[in-house]
Amino acid sequence: MFNVWDRIGENEFANTVTAALAGLFPDDPPLFMVRTPHGYFGPQVISRNLADSGFSTAPHFETIAPHSRAASARVPAVAYCRGTSLRNEIDARSGIGMGIATSASATGIAE
Numbered sequence: 001m002f003n004v005w006d007r008i009g010e011n012e013f014a015n016t017v018t019a020a021l022a023g024l025f026p027d028d029p030p031l032f033m034v035r036t037p038h039g040y041f042g043p044q045v046i047s048r049n050l051a052d053s054g055f056s057t058a059p060h061f062e063t064i065a066p067h068s069r070a071a072s073a074r075v076p077a078v079a080y081c082r083g084t085s086l087r088n089e090i091d092a093r094s095g096i097g098m099g100i101a102t103s104a105s106a107t108g109i110a111e
Helices: 012-024 043-052 074-083 086-091 098-110
Strands: none
Touching: 012 074, 012 086, 012 098, 074 086, 074 098, 086 098
């Protein structure tokens, strides 16, 4: 048994943070959340990977769609921008500091 996250469009916080950061870095948007953990979600791909790895039973997929809540828009903005590997991609881009990236993400979530 294992789990994967769905495409980024199914996660409102991650999608909004990614869009906010793309607005700050239009020439080189940080795409960590798109690639990982939201980059491996297709049942056909997963089924093929399991079969190629020697699993003989077809997998069963179950979608669980809970909705997250936060005390404020800033809480998930800080969690994503500073508490995931997205932080490394933000830090690697010059001209915009972590504070601005976090604030833009919080604004996007609040909207």
